Amino acid sequence: MPSIVKTLRVVADPNRLRILLLLRGEELSVAELQEILTMGQSTISTHLAQLKQAGLVEDRRTGKSSLYRLAAWTVEETGALKEHQSPIESDALKGHDFSRANSGLNETGPLGPEGSSPDRDGFLNHLLVQAKAEIPEARADQTAMRRVLRKRQDKMRSFFDSVAGRLGKDYVPGKSWKSVAEALLRLMPPMIIADLGAGEGAFAFLLAQRAKKVIAVDTSAKMIEVARDQARRLGIDNLEYRLGDMEELPIDSAAVDLVFFSQSLHHALHPERAISEAARILVPGGRIVILDLVRHRFEEARELYADEWLGFTETDLEIMLEKSAFIEIQTSVVHKDPEPPNFQTLLAVATKPC
Numbered sequence: 001m002p003s004i005v006k007t008l009r010v011v012a013d014p015n016r017l018r019i020l021l022l023l024r025g026e027e028l029s030v031a032e033l034q035e036i037l038t039m040g041q042s043t044i045s046t047h048l049a050q051l052k053q054a055g056l057v058e059d060r061r062t063g064k065s066s067l068y069r070l071a072a073w074t075v076e077e078t079g080a081l082k083e084h085q086s087p088i089e090s091d092a093l094k095g096h097d098f099s100r101a102n103s104g105l106n107e108t109g110p111l112g113p114e115g116s117s118p119d120r121d122g123f124l125n126h127l128l129v130q131a132k133a134e135i136p137e138a139r140a141d142q143t144a145m146r147r148v149l150r151k152r153q154d155k156m157r158s159f160f161d162s163v164a165g166r167l168g169k170d171y172v173p174g175k176s177w178k179s180v181a182e183a184l185l186r187l188m189p190p191m192i193i194a195d196l197g198a199g200e201g202a203f204a205f206l207l208a209q210r211a212k213k214v215i216a217v218d219t220s221a222k223m224i225e226v227a228r229d230q231a232r233r234l235g236i237d238n239l240e241y242r243l244g245d246m247e248e249l250p251i252d253s254a255a256v257d258l259v260f261f262s263q264s265l266h267h268a269l270h271p272e273r274a275i276s277e278a279a280r281i282l283v284p285g286g287r288i289v290i291l292d293l294v295r296h297r298f299e300e301a302r303e304l305y306a307d308e309w310l311g312f313t314e315t316d317l318e319i320m321l322e323k324s325a326f327i328e329i330q331t332s333v334v335h336k337d338p339e340p341p342n343f344q345t346l347l348a349v350a351t352k353p354c
Contacts, residue, residue, distance in 0.1 A: 004123065010054040015039070016047050017131040020070070021138055022145055023057055024128060027067035032152075036144040056124075063302045149269070153245075156267060157219050159306035164200065164222035173263075173293060173301060179335045179345040183260075183289050191257035194281060196246050196274070197264020201227030201239070207260070208239045215251060216241045246274040251281045258282075261290045266309040272320050279324040284354040288326060290317060294333055294344035317348040326350035 011017055018037060022028060028036070033044045048068055051057040055073075059066040132138045190212050195204040198216035200223055208214045208231075216239060218224055224241045231239050244250035246261075246268050259278040268274040278288050293311035301307040314331040321329050328351040335345040 006054050007056065007124065010050055010056065011127060011131075013047070014131075014135055015043075016051055017128070018135060018137060018141055019044075019047055019051065020056065021128060021132055021135075022141055023068055023070050025142075026145060026149065027060075027069045028145070028148070029062075029065050029067055031065070032145075032148045033068075035148055036141055063299045153219065153269065156306040156308065160199065160218075160220040161222040164220065164226045173298075173305060173337070173343040179291055179347065183262075183291055183347060183349075192255070193258045193260060194249075194251060194256045194278075195260045195262065196249070196278065197261060197267060198227065198241070199223050199264070201230060201241070203260065203262045204239055205231065205234065205236060208236050211238060214239045215256065217244050217246065217249060217251070219243070219245055247277060249277045249281055253280050254283045256281050256283065257286050259286070259288045261288075261292065263291055263293070265290055265292045266307050266311055269308055271309065271312070272323060275320050275326075276324045279326065279352055282352045284352060286352045288321070288348075288350050288352070290346075290348040291334075292317075292346050292348075294346045296341065296343060298341040298343070311343075312346060314346060314348075317346065321348065321350045325353060327353050 011020070015037070019033065022033065022036060030041060030044050030048065033039075033048075034041055037044065048057060048059075052059070052068075055071055057068050058071045059068045190210050192213045193207050193211045193215070195201075195207060195214055195216045198204050198218045199220075201216055204214050204216040204227070216224075216227065218227075218241070221243055224243055228241050231241075242250045246264065247270055259282055261274070261278070265271050265274060275288070275290075282288065295311040295313050295316070297310065299310070301310060314333075317331055318329050329348065330350070331346065331348045333344050334347045337343045
């Protein structure tokens with residue numbers, strides 16, 4: 001954890017405070033910060049380098065670029081970036097006592113009583129709260145950040161719009177009938193099912209054969225148009241398509257018996273939020289099934305398939321499911337592609353408590 005003197009020296013610049021306020025809520029690249037703050041690349045990079053040297057921010061590689069976020073020691077006390085940490089990093093912080101940090105300033109001020117150790121955590125939190133109120137550009141920065149994040153999502157959506165109608169004819173990593181069969185073996189009798197990130201609907205069509213009703217959700221209007229046309233041609237009348245985001249589902253709470261993520265969770269900006277939304281729409285005793293890629297290093301997937309995350313480990317999914325209060329969690333690797341880069345498919349099943 002950095003010294004209070006170094007922290008004060010670095011945050012004396014209002015523009016660095018603006019950057020910290022933005023990274024408090026999201027991971028952002030240099031290019032995205034440029035667009036939000038309307039500053040040059042070299043200026044942004046210099047500010048980030050100073051913040052990183054002071055131990056206030058950290059970065060992670062995503063393909064050819066890096067995403068910046070608040071440093072791990074600041075995460076708990078500012079309530080920031082929990083969904084952007086890897087579940088393992090977040091879990092590692094559980095044993096730390098943040099009680100004084102979360103209380104803000106201590107009784108004798110932000111630097112603590114004379115002769116004591118500074119309450120750096122509470123001080124940083126207090127500093128950012130004050131900065132948000134005092135810096136004139138802070139509100140506009142948040143608005144600009146939301147616009148930039150929408151562009152990030154639009155890029156992913158445009159990819160799926162561009163392949164609508166031919167997705168199944170192209171190679172899609174992790175899409176195998178063996179993994180689907182493994183999941184179907186664990187299905188319960190006819191029920192109301194939500195297929196999240198449904199794409200063109202191949203999986204939803206399969207589920208509809210046994211389900212009372214299938215609600216298929218996707219962010220791509222083109223995908224939904226293609227899927228609806230195909231459902232009409234096949235005479236499937238218990239399948240409803242809805243345009244929406246996995247992280248803000250257009251489905252009522254406690255409305256479905258089973259939730260499926262079939263090779264879609266790695267497209268979510270915040271996978272933990274998507275799983276939390278799944279928990280919300282499930283009835284007590286309902287189940288969630290996740291089919292996704294095992295974490296890999298095939299960086300090209302970000303450009304080729306609009307992947308936001310390069311898969312997950314079994315531990316990643318277990319931790320995210322536990323955080324949303326799921327129980328009876330089971331995970332296993334159910335398939336490995338024979339062709340390079342040899343993607344592996346991960347299956348996770350869990351239950352919402354009654």
